[in-house]
Amino acid sequence: MNKNIQYILMIDDDEDDQMLFQQALTEINKSVTFNTAVNGYDALKKLEALPPPDIIFLDLNMPIMNGFECLAALKKEKRYEHIPVVIFTTANDAGTIEQTRRLGASAFFHKPIDFGHLREKLNMVINCKADKNTEIFSTTSFVL
Numbered sequence: 204m205n206k207n208i209q210y211i212l213m214i215d216d217d218e219d220d221q222m223l224f225q226q227a228l229t230e231i232n233k234s235v236t237f238n239t240a241v242n243g244y245d246a247l248k249k250l251e252a253l254p255p256p257d258i259i260f261l262d263l264n265m266p267i268m269n270g271f272e273c274l275a276a277l278k279k280e281k282r283y284e285h286i287p288v289v290i291f292t293t294a295n296d297a298g299t300i301e302q303t304r305r306l307g308a309s310a311f312f313h314k315p316i317d318f319g320h321l322r323e324k325l326n327m328v329i330n331c332k333a334d335k336n337t338e339i340f341s342t343t344s345f346v347l
Contacts, residue, residue: 243273278307
C-alpha cells in the first residue's frame, strides 16, 4: 500500500459501524490514523481542530446535521473541497446516489452486511486512492 493514506475520518452515528469499519481498516493497514464524528456538525468542529484527512467516509442518516448537509458544507469550504468524500450508507436508491454525486461526493459505498466484503471494498478504496494511476473516483466507478 502506498504510504500517502495516513488519516481517515468516518462520520457516522452508528457505533457498531464505526467499530467494524475500524477493525477492517486495522486489518488493511494499522498505520492509518482513524477518527470518527457522530454527525456532520461534530465532523465540522473536529475538522477545525485536526489536520485534514486524506479521505472522509460519510453516512447520510444522522441526527443534528445529516450527510447531505455535511457534504454540501464540506464542498463549499475551500480547505475541504479537495478531500475525497465517500458516501458510506445503507441507502441504495438511484435518487440518493445521484443527489450525493451532484453535491460533490467522490464515490458511493453501500454498507455491506458481510465483514469480508466491507474489508474488500475498503481496501479497494484506500489502495486506489493511494495509487495516483488509478481513477477510482471517476464518474464510471462512482458506485462501489
